[in-house]
Amino acid sequence: MDLLVQVLINGTLLGGLYAMMALGLALVWGVLNIVNLAHGAFIMLGAYVSLYLFTYLHIDPFLGLPITAAVMFAIGYCVQRGLLNLIVRAPMFNTLLITFGLEVVLTYLAQLAFSADFRTINPSYAGDSIVLGPVVLPLARLLAFGVAIALTVGMWVFLLHTTLGRAIRATAQNLVAARLYGVEPRHLYAVTFGIGIALAGTAGGLYGTVSQINPYIGAALTAKSFAISIIGGLDNPLGVIVGGLFLGILESLTALYIGPTYADVASFGVLVLVLIVRPTGLLGKAA
Numbered sequence: 001m002d003l004l005v006q007v008l009i010n011g012t013l014l015g016g017l018y019a020m021m022a023l024g025l026a027l028v029w030g031v032l033n034i035v036n037l038a039h040g041a042f043i044m045l046g047a048y049v050s051l052y053l054f055t056y057l058h059i060d061p062f063l064g065l066p067i068t069a070a071v072m073f074a075i076g077y078c079v080q081r082g083l084l085n086l087i088v089r090a091p092m093f094n095t096l097l098i099t100f101g102l103e104v105v106l107t108y109l110a111q112l113a114f115s116a117d118f119r120t121i122n123p124s125y126a127g128d129s130i131v132l133g134p135v136v137l138p139l140a141r142l143l144a145f146g147v148a149i150a151l152t153v154g155m156w157v158f159l160l161h162t163t164l165g166r167a168i169r170a171t172a173q174n175l176v177a178a179r180l181y182g183v184e185p186r187h188l189y190a191v192t193f194g195i196g197i198a199l200a201g202t203a204g205g206l207y208g209t210v211s212q213i214n215p216y217i218g219a220a221l222t223a224k225s226f227a228i229s230i231i232g233g234l235d236n237p238l239g240v241i242v243g244g245l246f247l248g249i250l251e252s253l254t255a256l257y258i259g260p261t262y263a264d265v266a267s268f269g270v271l272v273l274v275l276i277v278r279p280t281g282l283l284g285k286a287a
Contacts, residue, residue, distance in 0.1 A: 002134040007252045009135060013145040015248025017206055020148035021221055022228035022240045023155060024199035029229060031172040031192045032080075032088055034095045038103035039200055039225055040218030045106065046072050046201025047121075047208035047217075048114055054121050061121045061209050062143060068205045069198040076197025080190040088189060103218060110215035118212040126209070144206040151202065152241055168192050227271040246270075 025039045036042075049071050053064040079102070087094050128139040159165040167183050168191075207213065207221075224247065232243025250270060251263040258266075 003256070006135055007256045008249060009137065010141075011249035011252030012245060013138075013141045013248070014252065015245035016145035016148045016152075016241075017141075017203065017210065017244070018224060018228055018248050019152050019241045019244025020199065020203040020206060022225040022232070022244060023152050024196035024203070025222075025225040026229040026232070026240050027155070027199070028193055028196040031168055032084075032189055033092070034084060034088065034099065034193075035092065035226070036196070037096060037099040037222055038106060038218070039099075039196075040220065040222030041103045041106035041110075042072065042076070042197050042200040042218075043204040043207065043221050043225075044110060044213065044215060044218045045075070046204025047213040048110065048204075049201060050205030050208050051119060051121050051213070054123070061123055061205055062147065065147065065202050065205050069202045072201025073194040073198035075201075077190045077194035079197070080193035081186070084193065085186055085189060103222070107215050107218055114215060116214055116216070118214045119208075120212045121205075121208040123209070138210075140209045144210050148203070148206060149241065151199070153238075155199070156238055164191070224267070227267055230271055231274050 021043060024042075025036055028034055028036050028039075046068050049068045050061050050064055053059040053067060054061050057064075059067070083102070084095070084098065087098055123140070126140050130137040130139060130142065159169055167188060171183055171185060171188055171192075204213075228240055228243035228247055230243075231246060232239030232241070247267055247270075250266055254263045254266040
């Protein structure tokens with residue numbers, strides 16, 4: 001029983017981080033209708049930005065997250081205005097090709113810059129834990145979970161209760177009406193994509209504190225982010241929390257009872273089941 005409780009807690013902590021990873025993808029997909037296959041590569045770049053800040057500037061990885069977010073926002077804004085804005089109204093297949101090519105380019109540039117070695121961000125408290133009876137809470141994972149959930153909920157509040165957030169939602173729902181109210185789509189699209197990449201970069205900084213990173217982690221993280229976005233539902237900002245927690249707990253239970261090699265099989269098996277039974281996601285609105 002103690003082992004099951006520990007596994008459920010580990011899955012919950014992992015799921016919070018998964019939710020943070022998927023948030024940027026879901027935002028860009030829902031507003032720009034772009035399935036960003038380079039999303040995981042941006043998560044990877046964010047992890048390396050945090051690693052650089054920690055290794056060379058000696059900035060705590062959690063305190064350095066605002067800097068990582070700002071750097072990644074600037075990169076995302078420029079990528080959207082300079083590249084993706086050209087195909088934002090193109091067929092979905094074109095956007096998939098462009099973002100896939102971008103993922104390949106970013107991966108190989110990262111390999112040239114950082115090598116293919118596995119690295120991790122190891123602050124002094126990386127090995128510390130909080131013990132509550134039979135349950136052990138790794139401090140780094142607990143901090144990453146707290147930051148991830150806080151930012152995910154904060155993004156939900158931002159979209160619902162700020163002028164910019166309402167403009168983003170209005171553009172996603174009805175572009176013509178948004179134009180009539182003075183919204184400039186090209187700038188708003190770039191800001192939205194920049195926010196999505198900033199969230200991805202922040203998730204990468206958190207990921208680097210709890211797991212190893214190298215330039216090739218992006219594809220797997222994109223796949224998980226995609227699955228979480230579908231499972232939770234794109235039209236509910238809190239859906240990624242549900243999807244992330246669900247996926248994290250499912251993977252942990254699968255690893256315990258079946259084997260760690262089957263964790264991804266279970267995750268994507270559930271994705272297929274959700275697409276068949278409820279295509280709008282667990283929290284999505286039925287048509």
